[in-house]
Amino acid sequence: MSYLDKYKRNKPSSLRELRVSDTKKLFENHYRDTPSYFKVSSANNDLTYEMLINDSSDLKDQKSLTTSIDSLISLGETIDWNNEQWIVVHLDTNMGDIYKRGRMYQCLSQLKWIDDEGAIQSTWFTYYTSDMGSLGIKEGNVISLPDETRRLIIQNNEHTNKFEKDQRFIFDRSAWDINYIDRLKSGLIYIVLKQDQINLATDNMELGIADYDKLAKYEISILNGDMLAIKVGDSLQLNVKTTKNGTPVEIPLLFTSSDDSVASVSDTGLVSGIQKGSCSIQVSGKGVSTSIELNIIEELTPNYTAEILGEDSIYLNRTSTYTAIFRNNGSEIADTSRFWITALDGKSTDLAVIESQNPSSRTCVIKSNNNRKLGSFTLHVENSNGLSTGKKDIKVKSLI
Structure with missing residues (x-):
C-alpha cells in the first residue's frame, strides 16, 4: 500500500x-x-x-x-x-x-453472604444519604445516619442482582437485612438496611457472614483404598466421590502428583506409573482436598479390599439395598459376594435381617426389625475366595 x-x-x-x-x-x-x-x-x-x-x-x-x-x-x-x-x-x-x-x-467495608449455591460471596460498599446528595465526610466530621438504618451503594453484578428483601448481612458488629432495593441506575444498586437480631446459632460474627449455616460443605473421597500400588508402566483410574452436604454432586476437580517423575495423573484422574518410588496424589475442588499414597513398584503383590456402598442408617421396618465393590491394589475386580450381619461385637443381632442377596451383582437387601428396637449392627461382605473382606456399621432409627 x-x-x-x-x-x-x-x-x-x-x-x-x-x-x-x-x-x-x-x-x-x-x-x-x-x-x-x-x-x-x-x-x-x-x-x-x-x-x-x-x-x-x-x-x-x-x-x-x-x-x-x-x-x-x-x-x-x-x-x-x-x-x-x-x-x-x-x-x-x-x-x-x-x-x-x-x-x-x-468504600467502607464489604458485605459477605452465602449464595444459593452455598458459596461465600462478597462486595464492597459505601454509604449514601437519604436524598442521595452530598455523600461525603468533611474533615473533622463524621457521617450521620439514623439509628438502626444503613443506606449503601454496591455494584450491580451477577451475584448482587439476586438480592431480595430480607437478605441478611453482618457488619459493624450488628446484623442487618434489606428493607429497600433500587436497581434503576445501571451498574449500581442502592439498598436500605434495617437492624436485625443476631442469631448466634447461625450467624458467624467472626467472619461477618449472616446465616452461615447455609454454607455448602463439600467432601471429596478417593474410593480406591487407603494405599495404592501399580507397576512401572501401568495405569490406574482413581474412583472419586464428591458430596455437597452429604448428597453426591459433580464438581470441577484438580488432580496433582507430588512427584511427576514417579507418577503422573491426568485431568480425569488416570494415574500412570513412571518409575519405582512413592508419591501422593491429591484431588481438590471447591476449597477442599484429599490425597492418597501411591507406590510404583516393579512387581505387584496382591492387596485385596472390599467396600460396601449404601446408607449409614435405616428406619424401623424399612428395607435398604447395599452393594459391594472388590478391589486389588485399587483396581476394581469382578467377583461374587456373600453378605451377613452381626451385632457390633460380632455376636448375633435381631435388629435386622438380610431379606435377599444377589452374589453375581454383589448386592443385598436388608430389612430392619418391626419390634421398635433401635441400635446399630454391622453388615459384612467377602468375595468368593474370602481374600477381599469389608464391613459397614448401620444404625436403626425411629421414624419419629
Whole structure:
C-alpha cells in the first residue's frame, strides 16, 4: 500500500473528526505527566486503568476521575487506589469522544453472604444519604445516619442482582437485612438496611457472614483404598466421590502428583506409573482436598479390599439395598459376594435381617426389625475366595 493510499484510508471524514482525533492524542500523550495521574487496578477483574484522580470538594471520601474515552472502566466498578477501595458511582462518557469523567466514593467495608449455591460471596460498599446528595465526610466530621438504618451503594453484578428483601448481612458488629432495593441506575444498586437480631446459632460474627449455616460443605473421597500400588508402566483410574452436604454432586476437580517423575495423573484422574518410588496424589475442588499414597513398584503383590456402598442408617421396618465393590491394589475386580450381619461385637443381632442377596451383582437387601428396637449392627461382605473382606456399621432409627 502506497503512502497516498494509507493517507486516504486514515484521513478523517470531517474537520470535527480531525480535531477530535488530535485532541484525543494530545490528552493521552500529556495527562500521564500530571501529578494527579495514577495507574490503578480493578477489584472486580484483572484489568488496570490509567486515570487522573483529584479532590472533587472538601469531602475526603469523594474523588473525581478522568480517563481515556477508550478505558474499559464501568459504573459500579471497584478500584484499588492507595491501598484503599473506591467504587465508581458516576461516569459521564459524553465528553466529546475524548475522555470520560466521573466520581468515586471510598468504600467502607464489604458485605459477605452465602449464595444459593452455598458459596461465600462478597462486595464492597459505601454509604449514601437519604436524598442521595452530598455523600461525603468533611474533615473533622463524621457521617450521620439514623439509628438502626444503613443506606449503601454496591455494584450491580451477577451475584448482587439476586438480592431480595430480607437478605441478611453482618457488619459493624450488628446484623442487618434489606428493607429497600433500587436497581434503576445501571451498574449500581442502592439498598436500605434495617437492624436485625443476631442469631448466634447461625450467624458467624467472626467472619461477618449472616446465616452461615447455609454454607455448602463439600467432601471429596478417593474410593480406591487407603494405599495404592501399580507397576512401572501401568495405569490406574482413581474412583472419586464428591458430596455437597452429604448428597453426591459433580464438581470441577484438580488432580496433582507430588512427584511427576514417579507418577503422573491426568485431568480425569488416570494415574500412570513412571518409575519405582512413592508419591501422593491429591484431588481438590471447591476449597477442599484429599490425597492418597501411591507406590510404583516393579512387581505387584496382591492387596485385596472390599467396600460396601449404601446408607449409614435405616428406619424401623424399612428395607435398604447395599452393594459391594472388590478391589486389588485399587483396581476394581469382578467377583461374587456373600453378605451377613452381626451385632457390633460380632455376636448375633435381631435388629435386622438380610431379606435377599444377589452374589453375581454383589448386592443385598436388608430389612430392619418391626419390634421398635433401635441400635446399630454391622453388615459384612467377602468375595468368593474370602481374600477381599469389608464391613459397614448401620444404625436403626425411629421414624419419629
